[in-house]
Each structure stands twice: as structure tokens, then as C-alpha cells.
Amino acid sequence: MTGLRYVYAVCRPFELPLQSQLTGIGGAPPAVVHHHGLVAVVSTVSEADFSEEALKAHLEDLDWLAATARAHQGVIDALTTVTTPLPMRLATVFRDDSGLRTMIEAREDDFRRILDRLAGRVEWGVKVYLEPEPAEPEPAAPEKPASGRDYLRRRRASSHAHEEKWQRAEAFAHSLHERLRGHAEDFRLHAPQNAALSTAPGRNVLNAAYLVPRAHSEEFVEMVDRTKDEAPGIRVELTGPWAAYSFSGEAAGETGGETVGEPAGKAAEPTGETAGDAS
Template identity: 25%
Template sequence: MLSHYGLYAYGLVNKEPEHLDILGIDNQSKVYPVSENDMYVMVSKIDIDAFQNRIKGLVSELTNTKDTIQQGAAELLQAHEHVIDTLMQNTTVIPLKFGTILKDEKAASQMLQDQKEHFQNLLAKFTGKVEWGVKVYANKQALMKHLMQNDPKFIGLQEQRAKLSRGAAYLFDKKMEAEVKNAIATQFAHITESIFHAFESDAFEAKLNNILPQKMTGKTQEMILNAAYLIERGRETSFRQQGKQFVDEYNFIELDLEFSGPWPPYNFT
């Protein structure tokens, strides 16, 4: 059976990379540019059938193992991101969606022609900008302890409970448990909103992403914020410095911030 080859596309750049020597997603073919209208789409040759069969197998594995990323899937994603991350060291990159495959160089050129204005606008918009991810974690038990020891409402409720009979105390505990749960949710929402908007004030754009469960993060603390920010390249240090004040301000919930980047604008394209 003859192999069916095409071009795997990684992203768009506005200048041809110099001294390019990167292997593509198959770890065999080299990445190279196809140009049109002073824009370049970075591609590498790929066996389409082999790639699609590999993806189908990984999808099947992921379906049967919920909330976990198999090694094969991680390797493919990392290979895709490695190419884009290498390119962005020297130029602005507009990343294309994982799994974007073009028929041939003619199709790549045609894509650049058809989407000329859109791609030019994107390149202009993201030139000199990078994406940073911010994940925030907090200890729910620490917040509950803080509320019970410092919130006048809960101090008063505990004093009331101490005067109740065993039966009445049981029902009172159920009510107080619900009150504490609501207070924790409200407090976390307030803290999350405050942190999100503080970072947003130093960014061109910001985006909220889904909160990940603990079995995916591997953290003992709960994730309370997962956000992406588009910031000016070179402002990373001052952007990250903001995190220290939040760690100090919210030390009573053992706040932990995790930064990742710089990335191409994955969340904003």
C-alpha cells in the first residue's frame, strides 16, 4: 500500500527563520517555510495515513482512561509545541490548531492567499506579544480554619453551639456546615476575581480557562484560577512580580501561584 503524504502545518510567521534545523512532529522530516504575500506557513512532510491512525489509537486510549493524558498523546503534543516554541524565539508565531494538515505546497500557498487579510491582521496584532499562563491554588481547609477563628459570624455560631444539647447541636452542625461551605465559595470567588483582574490590568487580553481537578494537577491544594494573559514581550518579570503580593496577602489560605510561558498566543487565536 502506497503512503499518502501531505504537509503538517505548525503556524504562521512574518519573516523567514534563519538557520532553521528542526524536525517535525514525526521526528523525521525537517520543518521548512512555504511563502506567499510576505508571510510564511511553517510545515513539514508527513505520512497522513500513519499520523491519522496514530491519532485514532490515542483517541481510543483517552476515551477509556478519562482525565489522563497518555504518553503517546503527550509526545505528539510536545513535538508540535516544540516546533512552535523554537520558532517564537526569533519571530512572532501564530500557532495553527494541532493536527492541521495541508495537501501540498500549492495548498499552503493558497491558504495564505485566501486568508491574506486575516493572517496579516493576526501577525500585526500579536507582534511583540507573548502569552503567559497563571494557575492559582489554595487550601480549602486553611480557609475554613481561618473563617472559624476570625470571622465574627462563625465565632458567634460556635458560641451558640456550645450551649446546645447533643441533639440540637447535631442539627446546628448541619446548618453551620452549609454556612461554612457557602462562605468558602464566596471567599474563593472574591479572591479569584481580584487576582484575575489585577493581572488583566497589565495585559492586552485575558482569558479564563477551565479549572482542573486535583487528580490532573497532582497538587494537594485546589485550583481556584486558570487563566491566560497576552502581555508585551519583555514585561514578564514585572508581570510575575505581582504574584508575590498575592502570596503575602492571602497567606492564610496557603496561596500558591504557578506561571507558565512565554508561549505563542494559543488562547487568543
């Protein structure tokens, strides 16, 4: 079968080896393509899986998408330990190395500028949740309100208590963000996660990404950890270190070149934009 070039990331040449057992899409170890002082990290994949028509079908197969995203992210994570990668979107493929090199030449100024900016930096994700109310046991005989006025009073009291908790969570999230942004070079505030679509319990108050020098990451993590018990009923989640997806910039997404299919989605933690595009 015809092979296509699947691209995980573009980066500077790196000397440290990747993990010896690292595998990418399809179970094969990733390879590198050097061009104009840049490196594309790639795998050869089957056209039967990554042609335009095949990708349209795979978009309906959540198991395939999940397995592909895990393999993609595994390569990005491995690259992050040895260099600064500029991640491409999931399912960015080219017909051959010629098309890949054409893309690099068309965007190399953008790639170099962004890689220079991100060198030695990683992304940390911070989310703040208002914990769900604990379930209360049902009374043996539910107490009935004495009157309609009594019922409305209870409803207002319950609504007021909930609003107070939400305002307290928002104030905590704002205070935490102000502290964290002071220890980061840049940040992105993403839209809160939809509670109906998220598997995380509670209501998302803050969904932020922070660009932090790798050398200062330990201090950043310690700062987040110290806040986790500051506010009862509020949960703080820290993820990372990631490749700097949220700070890769829109310019690097306009890869151009001879591509096959459309990107199937993002293989990163869902907190930002990816750098590559197969449009």
C-alpha cells in the same frame, strides 16, 4: 509512503535561526514554506499516521496523542523565541504545498491582521486554586454527637467555614485579576478546570490568560510572584510565556484549503482556543 504537509504555525518571515537540535513530528527538523510574504512552518509526515482514518484510530491512543502534542508544542515554543507564531491546531495537515498555499491565500488578510496585533506579545496563564483541606488524623474513638441537633449544628458550622473559604478565594482571585488586567493588553477568562478531570490539587477559582508585551513580561511575572503568599490556603500558578493561543481569534481558524483529516486537539497549555483548523 506518501508524505503529507503537517503545519505547526503561520508567521512572518524571521531571520533568527531556530534551535539547531529542534525536531518536530516524526523526529525530523521543521521546514518553512514561503508564500505571499508569510511563512508556514511544516514537517513532512506519513499518510499512514495522519490520514483521516489513521487519525481516528490515533484519537484512541493517548500515548501517541501525548507524544505528538509534545513535538508540536516544542516547535511552537521554539518559534516563540524568534518570532510571533500563529499556532495551528494539532494535526492540521495538507496533501501538498499547493493545498497549503491555497489556504494561505484564502486567509492571508486574517493572518496578517492577527499577526500585526500579536507581534511582540506573549500569553501568560494564571490559575488560582483553593487548596484542599489538610487531612486530619482519625481519633482513636470518634466522638459521637450528643444529639441530632448537635450533629446538625456541626454540619452547619463546617459548611459555613467552607463557604467562607470559598468566598475569600473568589475575592482574592477577583482582586488579582483586576491588578493583572491593568498590566496586560488583553485577557481571556476561561471556565474553571473541572476538579474531577484535573490533576492539580485543590479547586480552581481563576483560569485566565493575559496578553502581555514581551518587553513587559518580567514586570508581569514579578507582580504575580508577589501575590503568591498574600492569602494562606490559596495557590497561584503562573505558566508561560506561550504563543498567544487565546488571542489568535476565530477568523484564523477557518483555514479552508485541501486538508486531510480533522484536528486531533490542542497542543497548547489548556487555557484557550487555537488558531488553526483542518475543517
